[in-house]
Amino acid sequence: MEPEIVALASSAGTTIVTLMATDAWQRVRDGVASLWRHEHAQRAEAVAVELDVTREDLLAAVETGDRDVEGELRAEWQGRVRRLLAARPQVAEELQGLLNELGPGAAAAQAITQHATASGRARIYQAGRDQHISER
Template sequence: MDPEIVALASSAGTTIVTLMATDAWERVRNAITSFWRREHAERAEAVAAELDATREDLLASSQTGDQDVEAELQAEWQGRIRRLLATRPGVAEELRSLLDELAPDAGAAPQMTQHATASGHARIYQAGRDQRISER
């Protein structure tokens, strides 16, 4: 199989599953379902249900601490996307565009580096984002 298709399917599966546990979930679900509807209309509702089931599995695994589930779910979606691209290679560019829109890094803040030095009884609290400190 074309290595580009395999790489694209791998990226898509990882992106889809990674975003399932974020605020972008509804957007991802709608985008992937619409994509499938255009390419395999007869499978679109089944794919939507599979997305929902995958998300439920992912959320349940995060509560139980099962770290292998995410990789397994990513592999499942990589396979689904790879099979779609194998039968319809012409949709690869559209999928790339969709992934660019959905990618977790899209619009992310630039990387930052923080340095601090403490002495004596000083305390330093640094965060790149949200921080909650509860001292008693």
């Protein structure tokens, strides 16, 4: 097997499982299922369900502090992606695009920078997400 495919599958498995416990989860699920939909349409829905089950397993393991499960799940998805790439090498480009969009560098590229200046008795409230202020 080509080393590039093995490396891409390894990166994909790690990224998929790592992002399962983040806000990017739905995009990961849809993107990975889409890979199978293009190449194995009959398996796409089953893959989406398997991703959901994997996420449930991961969240349960995190809650109980079982660190071994995450590594096992990564290896499982690395193998699935490797087999897909071995059977359908043309999926590699689409997978790489998905990883570029979702990977750690993508979050930094999409980061919002906020700047504010206050003077006198002014107050500034900034948030990247939800913000709750209760002044009395």
